[in-house]
Amino acid sequence: MSLDEYSRREFKQVGTRPRRPDGVDKVTGRAMYGADASAPGMLVGRILRSPHAHARIKAIDTAAAEALAGVKAVITAADFGLPDDDFTRDVQDNCMARGKALYDGHAVAAVAAVDAATAKAALKLIRVDYETLPHVTDVDAAMAPGAPVVQEGRALENVPAGMSANVTSHCEFGHGDPAAGFARADRVIERHFTTAATHQGYIEPHACLASVSADGKADLWCCTQGHFFVRTLCSAILGMEASQLRVTASEIGGGFGGKTTVFIEPVALALSRKAGRPVKIVMSRDEVFRATGPTVSTSIEVKIGMTKDGRITAGEAHLRYSGGAFPCATVEMGGQAAFAAYDLDHVRTYGWNALTNRPKEAAYRAPGAPQAIYAVENVIDELCLDLGLDPLEVRLKNAATKGTKSSYGPTFPAIGLVATLEAAKAHPHYTAPLAEGQGRGLSCGFWFNFGGNSCVSLNVNTDGTVGVTEGNPDIGGSRASISLMAAEELGIPYERIRTIVADTASLGYNDVTDGSRVTFAVGLATIKAARAAIRLMCERAAKIWGIEADAVEWKDGAAVPAGPNAPADVARRDRRGLVRDRRPDRRPPRGQCRRRRRQLWRPSGRCRGRPRDRGDQDPALHDLSGCRQGGASRLCRGPDAGRRGAGHRLGAERGIYLWRRRAVAERGLSRLPHPGRLGPAEDRHGDPGNPQSRPSLRGARRR
Amino acid sequence: MRYARPATAAEAVTLLGQQAGIVRVLGGGTDLLVQMRSGMIEPDLVVDIKHIPGINEIRAEAGGFRVGAAVSGAALGDHAGVCALWPGVAEGFQLIGSTQVQGRATMAGNLCNASPAGDAVPALVAAEAVARIEGPEGARDCPVAAIPAGPGRTTLKKGEFISSILLPARPERASDAYLRFIPRTEMDIAVASCAVSLVLDSAGTITVARVALGAVAPTVVLVEAGASALVGSKAGVPALAALAAAASAACAPIDDKRGTIEFRTEVAGVLARRAAETAYARAGGRK
Amino acid sequence: MKSLQVSTTINGDAAEFLCAPDETLLDVLRNRLGLTGAKEGCGTGDCGACSVMLNGRLVCSCLVLGAEAEGAEIATIEGLAEGDVLHPLQQAFIDHAALQCGVCTPGILVAAKALLDRDPDPSDEALRYWLAGNLCRCTGYDKIIAAVQAAAAEMRGARDVA
């Protein structure tokens, strides 16, 4: 499903600039972030951190801390189990060092106490017997023979024998024969670059509030980019069933990738479980910098050949990344992205990850890609300088485009790079005169897009307004974009929709807010949910009017009889499908629905077709007049689906149909679509640009 | 930790002198609270001096101004008299930290924090400012230059604290200036800095000069050779070149991530030249 | 550590609290008084997220002891709107999309109001210097500057009319 293949569509709401729904809360100080929650009986959690970059933990004596008045729990790695899979175990070991402290700031113990002063005093009473070890923090040094070994036995099967034990993985991407390409170049330049492990630098430090009750039920409030993933990790680390751990995402004060994993959450849960009281942990900025993920540090060689007229003949990169003290696959992203902006016959990237005594890497804005691209773009610029070529023209000449076999394998659909470069070229800033001390630079960049699992629930309220429930923390304004898409599909004003981020007990699984996926993937799920709601409402409108379902279409937020099969007399029918006349006994029952009666139908110009028997006694319609409740939920999935996904969460639902301003609600179960229709097979056919994907909206595109 | 809020200087002196362990004076708190937060220090007693009469005031005195030890940068910046008489002192002080930090930070605190890079200190030294120190033996006056003893250390004795700083009177045709180098535009600590204070005669010839460098030695460096280079000149090119050379020669900086020895040494000369030009212009000198 | 009793005024209302001698005003506001609008981004006066007004001066509440609030007048983000009417700065931040994650926003609003109270018509440069101690990681600052200027213009207009 390529966005470039979407048919053009005139949007009424998407593209407008509405006020963000979280705006008022955020300008008044009312918005609740990670550290803003509290609970009765709450304890303060604090973490003891290693002062050594690399040290064996020979013993930890917590007795004195435990004996301090006001201390309710002290934990170390011994309070956690040993997860089977490497991934979870690494996350856990990063949250609480097991056996060795692998970097300065690595957590070694934690306390929960009645107040901050007691907790701080308790930390001082914990005695850790360290045996300091030689450390290594530079990736090239870590890969050299004889380097201090951060962790033994972590190399994957793809690492050749004989390398430093710190090397954990190797990858290789590309096609063609770079040597042959370089041979055809007029100029070949090879350069070496290093980049530091910069931190994401979100303004809000990590914070969470955990509460585990005696019966094993747990609640966790935290600032995160993905509370479902927090549930996955924490329940695995704590040995809990996912159903027993409800995670609620707070407002998030920035993440930039750094809040896609857990650091303090399992610790707070373990403390709470041990203390039997809620525990809140708020990191200091110092802790954030010492112990949460920066990006990878890298050492990169790039070699590029170019002809005199600016055609790149070959590109090659050797990427050595370190994700800190734990294995890290980020170099794979760099290896794929390095040359991806260019259409190359000969390209190869080689990637290595090595362990260093640094904090465990966390994602950071297209993790791994900017480092590699920075190196590649510098070499291209230098070639342009050398050969006297315009850097923009050279990029245009080599730009990947639709049909290009990308440097990482797939053939590109339309990707928009050429159009972007042309737009830059045409922009007045590209030719504006430069003052002294000013410069002008140009760089291409690349990132993938993947959908991931998304689950959205859309409810039509009794008054025709709509609630959308999504499961991805809103980092950049996604509640607004999701509301806009729902409004666009439903044809109702943006202001009549409220989108909230639900906790993990209230919605099916959602992947993390990462990789720029949310507006795209959750947006598609929202569009599908809106269309499902429209379909249900049209079906019911048909029943009420006593006409065929395919004689109802959705137009500007209302079900209207239309199309060749619409009955001629539908304009005179009331919501029960009865033909309106002046006889009192033919009128719909009065009462609660009186006010709504005016909204029941809209006259249609040309209606033909077979009216249904006006005496139709569909039981679902009997409830109608007396019902004030409503709610249609439709759970829909994003553009891909999988084992963790939410494919079959078609719970009890209520059908609803929506009129332009208000809805009349109907009690009773609606006819559910066949579950198979919501399977992954539909993902691609759910493409809003694919007219064939809209069986329930027939006619909607006719305009 | 205990928090005390003495109502008189004498009470403060008693508190500071009698408490065993770590005792800290709380003025603006912009250094103290950071040090407490980081665990660098855990005071047994913090003495908040802001409730001592007069300590929040700026008073005219003998043609100059006595600036209370708790006067914030924001308050000093609002004082037209001080800013006109000692613009270099005011600009040095007001370069410290953000608007928020200026709302609390004090010159006396910057002096007593004794960082080699304190932005308020070089201009105070160039100004021959005098600190009034309250102590067990009563009040005494001490040149500001004699207060810092090294990074983080002062010459103040147990029980002593600074209650005010006197910025002396100036003749007509006198002014000062302060410049620092930082890698960014705001919110940073000097890599090298320089304050220059000048007095001119009616012809625009420099009669008195004081040149003080910051962040290039453990304490502020008074560059007498640089001052000599200026005196008798009209801040012409040769005098400024001699000043720059003298300033660079007076540097004994450290090498760290914010600046190498070579960089600091060179930049100190450049800053001295530019600060002298500014001070000269402010004093009404025309070339 | 013995707690201190402190009487103060917050957003015009009398407030009393107990705090530890080494507890910051920020912690008092957030943890004892339930005023969580001021945020801790750094705890060292670098980020400005905890900005409040203390006796008419803009300060970082993380660099003020709770004990120092005795007898003081404190204004926080919670007091910026008048009832359900947003302050022009608050409205301008929404209208100009001058916030994203929003965690720095309360501090920036308090700081911006402090400037406009002194200078109703600041230059962009003066505004940028004034707000240099308020770090925002999401927006890139331009929208913040635009929003403050829009609010300033609106407030000047309202003043002219009045």
Place this chain on the structure above:
Amino acid sequence: MVRVRLWGSLRRAADGLEEVEVRAGSVKEMLDALAEAHPGLAPQIARGVSVSIDGVIYREAWFTPIPPGAEVVLMPYMTGG
């Protein structure tokens, strides 16, 4: 049959082949068939992979059908920031 393109370092585990053919109708069937035909690929598949089908990247999309003649490329498991 589905032709699956492998990234460079996986080729060693597949007799040096850049492309391998397996019988599969969905992503899951394809991954199972790959692991069976080339056991060297199994560890990576178990750790996680993404699959590009005609240029669209899927992650964990086990039941996504693979249309006949589609371009299928195995990719590392995608993560983002």
